[in-house]
Amino acid sequence: MAVIDVRELTAHYILGLYGRKKEISAVDNVSFGINKNEILGIAGESGCGKTTLIKVLFGMVKLPLIVLGGSVTYNFGNSSIDLLSSEASDADSIGWQDVSYIPQGSMSVLNPVRRIESTFRDFIETNLPPEEKDEYERLVKDQLFILGLPFEVLKSYPHQLSGGMRQRVIIALATVLKPRVIFADEPSSALDVVAQRGVIQLLKKIQREQQNIMVLVSHDMGIHANLTDRVAIMYAGNIVEEARTKDIFKGALHPYTKYLIGSLPKVGDKLYKASVPGPPPPLANPPKGCRFHPRCPHALDICRGDPPMFVDAGDGHKVACSFVAKEMGL
Amino acid sequence: MKSNTKTFEVRDLTKVYNIGGGLSRSKVVAVNRASFTLGDRGPEIFTLAGESGSGKTTLARIALGLVEPTSGNIQYDGKEIAYIKGRKQRMAFMREVQPIFQNPFETFNPLKKVYTYLYETGLNYNMAAGKSEMDQVIEDALVAVGLSLEEISGKYPHEFSGGQLQRSSIARALITNPSTLIADEPVSMVDASMRMSIVNLFRELKEKRDVSVMYITHDLATAYYASDRISIMLRGNIVEMGSVEEILDDPLHPYTRLLLESVPEPDTDQKWEKEIALSTFEEVEYAQIGCKFAGRCPHVMETCRKKAPRDIYVDGRLVNCYLYMKK
Numbered sequence: 001m002a003v004i005d006v007r008e009l010t011a012h013y014i015l016g017l018y019g020r021k022k023e024i025s026a027v028d029n030v031s032f033g034i035n036k037n038e039i040l041g042i043a044g045e046s047g048c049g050k051t052t053l054i055k056v057l058f059g060m061v062k063l064p065l066i067v068l069g070g071s072v073t074y075n076f077g078n079s080s081i082d083l084l085s086s087e088a089s090d091a092d093s094i095g096w097q098d099v100s101y102i103p104q105g106s107m108s109v110l111n112p113v114r115r116i117e118s119t120f121r122d123f124i125e126t127n128l129p130p131e132e133k134d135e136y137e138r139l140v141k142d143q144l145f146i147l148g149l150p151f152e153v154l155k156s157y158p159h160q161l162s163g164g165m166r167q168r169v170i171i172a173l174a175t176v177l178k179p180r181v182i183f184a185d186e187p188s189s190a191l192d193v194v195a196q197r198g199v200i201q202l203l204k205k206i207q208r209e210q211q212n213i214m215v216l217v218s219h220d221m222g223i224h225a226n227l228t229d230r231v232a233i234m235y236a237g238n239i240v241e242e243a244r245t246k247d248i249f250k251g252a253l254h255p256y257t258k259y260l261i262g263s264l265p266k267v268g269d270k271l272y273k274a275s276v277p278g279p280p281p282p283l284a285n286p287p288k289g290c291r292f293h294p295r296c297p298h299a300l301d302i303c304r305g306d307p308p309m310f311v312d313a314g315d316g317h318k319v320a321c322s323f324v325a326k327e328m329g330l
Numbered sequence: 331m332k333s334n335t336k337t338f339e340v341r342d343l344t345k346v347y348n349i350g351g352g353l354s355r356s357k358v359v360a361v362n363r364a365s366f367t368l369g370d371r372g373p374e375i376f377t378l379a380g381e382s383g384s385g386k387t388t389l390a391r392i393a394l395g396l397v398e399p400t401s402g403n404i405q406y407d408g409k410e411i412a413y414i415k416g417r418k419q420r421m422a423f424m425r426e427v428q429p430i431f432q433n434p435f436e437t438f439n440p441l442k443k444v445y446t447y448l449y450e451t452g453l454n455y456n457m458a459a460g461k462s463e464m465d466q467v468i469e470d471a472l473v474a475v476g477l478s479l480e481e482i483s484g485k486y487p488h489e490f491s492g493g494q495l496q497r498s499s500i501a502r503a504l505i506t507n508p509s510t511l512i513a514d515e516p517v518s519m520v521d522a523s524m525r526m527s528i529v530n531l532f533r534e535l536k537e538k539r540d541v542s543v544m545y546i547t548h549d550l551a552t553a554y555y556a557s558d559r560i561s562i563m564l565r566g567n568i569v570e571m572g573s574v575e576e577i578l579d580d581p582l583h584p585y586t587r588l589l590l591e592s593v594p595e596p597d598t599d600q601k602w603e604k605e606i607a608l609s610t611f612e613e614v615e616y617a618q619i620g621c622k623f624a625g626r627c628p629h630v631m632e633t634c635r636k637k638a639p640r641d642i643y644v645d646g647r648l649v650n651c652y653l654y655m656k657k
Contacts, residue, residue, distance in 0.1 A: 045521040045522075045523045045524070046491075046492060046521050047491070148605075160613070162382070162383060163382055163383075164382075164608065165608075168608075191382070192380075192381045192382045192548035193381075193548050193549060193550070193589060193592040193593055193594075194381050194548075194588060194589060194592045194606075194608070195381065195382070195608070196592065196594070197591075197592040197594075197602065197606060198606070198608040200594070200602070201602065201605050201606070219521050219522045219523070220522050220594065221522060221596045222593070222594025222595060222596045223594050225594065225595065225596050225597055225598050225600075225601070226594050226595070226601050226602055227601075245598055246598045249596065249597065249598050250598070259523065260522075260523055261596060263522075263523060263525075263526045264522070264551070264596040265525075265526065265529070265551040265552050265554070265555040266551055266554075266555075266595070266596070267550055267551055267554045267578050267579075267590060267593060268554065268578070268579060269554070269555070270554070270555060272530070273526050273530075273555070274526065274530075275493075275523055275524055275525070275526035275527040275530070276523050276524075279490075279491045279493070279494055280491055
């Protein structure tokens with residue numbers, strides 16, 4: 001059974017603008033499961049709902065974001081917690097020991113006038129029961145040692161560290177309590193390639209060490225190829241393809257995924273590469289039927305009618321595309 | 331169309347920043363004796379690559395005349411431009427060399443329509459006499475980037491996608507019909523799927539409008555795809571420079587190799603297994619005597635920590651490393 005089970009999740013931002021209602025369908029009818037000890041990647045262009053999806057999975061649903069339907073269930077051991085149920089006690093029982101979140105642009109969240117050490121102490125003291133507080137120093141030292149970060153950083157102020165180093169400190173902080181699930185939202189996209197590699201190798205190490213579930217959001221397919229076990233491709237609030245990372249890179253089915261992978265530049269290759277034609281659709285008023293059809297070179301008449309079914313094309317490779325379904329006879 | 335090719339020459343450019351005050355004053359050499367020439371063999375795309383904090387942006391800002399260098403010269407079309415004072419001369423220079431910035435959402439004022447920006451740029455540089463003539467100039471610039479006046483008129487920046495907005499920002503730079511664009515990380519805030527549209531645009535501008543581009547980036551994959559020549563910067567120093575194929579197909583400097591190995595390959599068979607040494611404190615590397623890469627270099631020798639290596643030429647390319655001194 002999947003540890004995190006997402007069923008038909010729909011979450012919209014509902015805004016009242018000068019008496020006019022505006023509804024942005026950021027996550028629309030999304031279903032998937034995340035298994036034990038797995039790194040799941042969520043890919044897609046900016047504004048396709050990746051961050052909103054992660055926020056709902058993490059239980060951070062605040063107005064104007066409203067969950068309109070579906071469920072998110074955490075299956076930890078014997079207990080099963082429905083995150084979105086109305087009983088607040090259920091969701092509150094999930095703490096930072098269980099689930100951790102590394103938000104986007106998090107390298108600028110450190111308090112500039114406090115040493116890294118104090119930030120670590122604050123975090124641990126508020127999240128551990130009082131009798132374990134003495135463990136603080138041992139916990140931090142262990143964490144830094146395992147992750148290969150120098151101890152000097154504890155005595156530093158954030159401005160003394162480079163961007164990549166700050167990001168690695170944040171990741172160390174977010175995982176010091178060995179959470180069972182880690183959500184990482186674009187953990188490396190503001191960094192240069194070398195610092196990015198540092199962050200990726202750190203995340204790999206943590207996952208190997210702590211054997212937890214990791215959900216990684218990134219628009220960079222190179223990161224997904226390097227780190228994830230399975231990838232879900234998001235387009236305009238829908239998941240359009242989901243498969244093992246290897247299968248996505250070797251045999252993508254959805255036309256959008258093909259564009260995403262085909263347009264990646266490579267060192268040693270100067271052949272002309274085209275990017276996806278046209279702009280992404282406005283989520284306030286998405287196209288009817290398949291949301292990709294205005295940009296799709298294979299669009300059929302049925303694509304303009306009903307949204308395509310999310311079908312299994314064999315071996316757990318799922319795709320939502322009427323054209324592919326017709327070609328493959330699904 | 332006029333022949334746009336003009337050379338942009340940088341000689342021994344140095345910029346020193348003083349950090350702190352009173353007793354704890356220290357110096358950071360953000361750019362150390364940088365020399366290169368852009369566009370001397372016709373229009374070209376010249377990449378300046380390196381990690382963040384390697385002095386790329388400082389060099390770009392000096393080249394744009396926004397920051398005055400500590401020493402050294404920049405000549406554009408034979409004229410010294412690093413120390414321009416008069417407004418008239420500055421306008422004449424800015425007409426020829428235009429910037430493109432990193433984050434298109436910060437380039438535009440969110441309360442102004444994008445069209446207003448294009449119109450005002452045209453007005454500032456006296457590109458046309460009347461409104462209809464100006465609209466023609468704007469339309470031309472927009473068509474060059476794959477947009478049209480119809481698509482952008484009446485719209486505010488938030489109504490565009492990142493890729494569209496960055497292209498509008500390139501259109502703005504094209505209004506004065508410049509010969510050189512200086513683009514500081516133009517794709518790092520743009521989605522991976524839209525990146526290629528920007529990089530393709532640079533290639534097109536070079537071929538069709540004879541525009542040279544100084545392309546500043548840390549992403550060697552797009553650099554290889556787009557550019558003709560490349561120079562690799564490390565903590566203020568240019569450590570390797572030459573044609574992009576030569577350098578990226580067979581990198582000599584260990585730092586170039588590190589940068590190249592850090593490009594995530596979109597191929598599940600080429601995952602990173604080996605761990606790399608990472609820099610911790612930027613200031614330490616800047617203050618390092620000798621080669622700035624000594625702290626992280628897998629081939630470090632005694633001499634590297636004592637004295638900075640000289641520039642040497644190996645098969646027509648510049649390398650700044652002791653490993654090749656004897657050859």
